[in-house]
Amino acid sequence: MAAIGQLAVEHGLYVFEDACQAHGASYRGQRAGSLGSAAAFSFYPSKNLGAFGDGGMVVTNDADVATRLRQLRNLGTSRKYHHDARGFNRRLDTLHAAVLKVKLRHLDEDNAARAAIAAQYTDGLHDLPITTPTIAADRDHVFHLYVIETEDRAGIEAHLRDAGIATGIHYPIPVHLQPPYRALGQGKGSFPVTERAARRILSLPMYPGMPMNAVSHTVESLLALYGR
Numbered sequence: 001m002a003a004i005g006q007l008a009v010e011h012g013l014y015v016f017e018d019a020c021q022a023h024g025a026s027y028r029g030q031r032a033g034s035l036g037s038a039a040a041f042s043f044y045p046s047k048n049l050g051a052f053g054d055g056g057m058v059v060t061n062d063a064d065v066a067t068r069l070r071q072l073r074n075l076g077t078s079r080k081y082h083h084d085a086r087g088f089n090r091r092l093d094t095l096h097a098a099v100l101k102v103k104l105r106h107l108d109e110d111n112a113a114r115a116a117i118a119a120q121y122t123d124g125l126h127d128l129p130i131t132t133p134t135i136a137a138d139r140d141h142v143f144h145l146y147v148i149e150t151e152d153r154a155g156i157e158a159h160l161r162d163a164g165i166a167t168g169i170h171y172p173i174p175v176h177l178q179p180p181y182r183a184l185g186q187g188k189g190s191f192p193v194t195e196r197a198a199r200r201i202l203s204l205p206m207y208p209g210m211p212m213n214a215v216s217h218t219v220e221s222l223l224a225l226y227g228r
Contacts, residue, residue, distance in 0.1 A: 001027055001028075001035045001036075002028070004036075005035070005036070008036075008037075014036070014037040014038070014062075014065070015035070015036030015037050016036055016037060016038050016039065016040070017032065017033060017035055017036045017038070017039035017040070018039075018040055019032040019033045019039045019040060019041050020040055020041055020042035020047070020056070021042070021047065021048070021144040021145070022048075022142060022144070023041060023047065023048040023049040023107060023111075023142060023144075024048060024049075024107050024108060024111045024140075024142045025139070025140055025141060025142045026139065026140040027138065027139050028138045028139070029138075033059050034059075034061075037060060037062050037065055038058055038059065038060035038062065038065050038069070039058065039059050039060070040056060040057070040058050041056060041057045041058075041059070042055075042056045043055035043056050043057065043092075043096065043100060044056075047144060048107065048110065048111060048114070048142055048144050049100060049103060049104060049107050050103070051092075051096035051099050051100050052095070052096060052099050053096060055092050055093075055096045055100070056090075056092070057092065058073075071084060071085055071087060072085065072087045072088060072090070073087065073088060073089075073090040073091060074087060074089075074090075074091060075087045075088070075089055076088075109208075110208035111142045111143075111208075113208035113209070113210075114142060114143040114144075114206060114207075114208055115141070115142070115143060117143070117146070117206060117208075117210055117212075117215050118133065118141070118143045118146050118206070120212065120215045120216070120219070121146055121204060121215065121218070121219065124216075124219035124220075124222075124223070125148070125219060125222060127228065128222060128223070128226050128228070129150070129151070129152075129226070130148045130149070130150050130156075130222070131148060131149035131150070131200075132148055133146065133147060133148075143206060144206075145168075145170055145203045145206055146203065146204045146205075146206040147170065147201050147202065147203050147204075148201070148202050148203075148204060149197065149200040149201055149202075150200055150202060151200065153169075153199070153200060153201070153202050155225075156202060156222065156225065157202060159221065159222075159225045160218065160221055160222070163217070163221040165205065165217065165218050165221060166205060167202055167203060167204060167205070168202075168203040169201060169202060169203065170201065170203050171198065172198060173198065174191060174194045174195055174198050176190055176191055176194070177195075204218055205218060
């Protein structure tokens with residue numbers, strides 16, 4: 001982000017963060033959402049800070065950006081019934097806002113719980129042929145997901161399923177290989193790192209109220225798979 005920010009300054013660009021899975025995360029002492037001109041947060045129910053349905057928020061410290069965003073979110077209006085742009089209906093309803101206001105008080109506590117679960121996973125799986133998430137020294141991770149990488153994803157997925165443990169794949173098909181973007185001509189092989197990750201990633205169970213014995217069950221199941 002430091003390099004991206006410097007590039008933006010040199011060329012007069014705005015930096016918009018996708019912080020949708022990073023509520024409470026930090027980079028070099030700065031919270032996610034404060035690293036650019038504006039940032040988007042998702043309040044989908046499964047996020048670290050989730051509403052009771054779909055919702056989201058854009059934050060900014062730029063007055064011009066704020067004015068433009070307020071206009072776009074409300075059908076392109078700057079005052080009622082006067083449409084100055086082609087906008088959208090992106091207003092967060094008050095019920096969701098009320099829920100989020102209460103849940104926000106618990107965000108740091110919930111993130112700490114996620115970090116504790118992640119630490120137990122990482123410690124338990126460190127000796128297996130599985131790549132676990134790493135955290136740079138100048139960053140705080142909030143573990144919206146705990147994603148491992150493995151060459152035997154199907155085998156691990158099936159083994160855990162047989163043990164009564166659900167997993168997820170976020171996400172199995174890279175954007176450039178989705179049908180709506182084929183016209184861009186970036187076919188298979190265009191982004192080999194992305195494509196390799198999409199073949200190898202697997203999300204283990206992760207939520208702040210997850211009992212530690214459930215975490216241990218997942219770890220022990222994986223150890224058993226590899227005869228440890």
